[in-house]
Amino acid sequence: DQQVKQNSPSLSVQEGRISILNCDYTNSMFDYFLWYKKYPAEGPTFLISISSIKDKNEDGRFTVFLNKSAKHLSLHIVPSQPGDSAVYFCAASAPDKLVFGAGTILRVKS
């Protein structure tokens, strides 16, 4: 039973446009959410996070939105760049552990 779901295995976007990656969760006890970015042959690197008491967090080109009532979060990347092409994992924190989604492959075309 997947508690964190990323229903889109892949997403292709034109350079300069917005990328929107989505994530759904089922456990209402999750209180902190994170996005990680992963390039081939490297480990995941932390990108941005949001606490359950907020509905938006922004860091440069990256914004994460949280809709608690829908148990849904999304990552917006504006503008998208070719270097953003990677696998993006959504993760939810259950006190000291993380539960990961399956990931979404983002391809930014130049």
Added chain:
Amino acid sequence: NAGVTQTPKFQVLKTGQSMTLQCAQDMNHNSMYWYRQDPGMGLRLIYYSASEGTTDKGEVPNGYNVSRLNKREFSLRLESAAPSQTSVYFCASGRGQPQHFGDGTRLSIL
């Protein structure tokens, strides 16, 4: 800054062989984690250690053992490798969130 260092990067084993994956972190983090990443399944937690001297099972602990040797080092052992354990293994450390990941060990079991 080394961060989280994993050795080896690649390994091929035969069914039934044993193997220890090594992980060390230089960020003075209390918590350390072992994950495996399989296609379409994201990262799944195998074992974690919230502090030196303690270890706990994660989502998929069967077939593995761990040792928290000291604050810096956390090893993962496969006593009798099985083809189902073919995967990419990631070690992570953290003080709360976010966790910081190593670059992984790609393990193939024939």
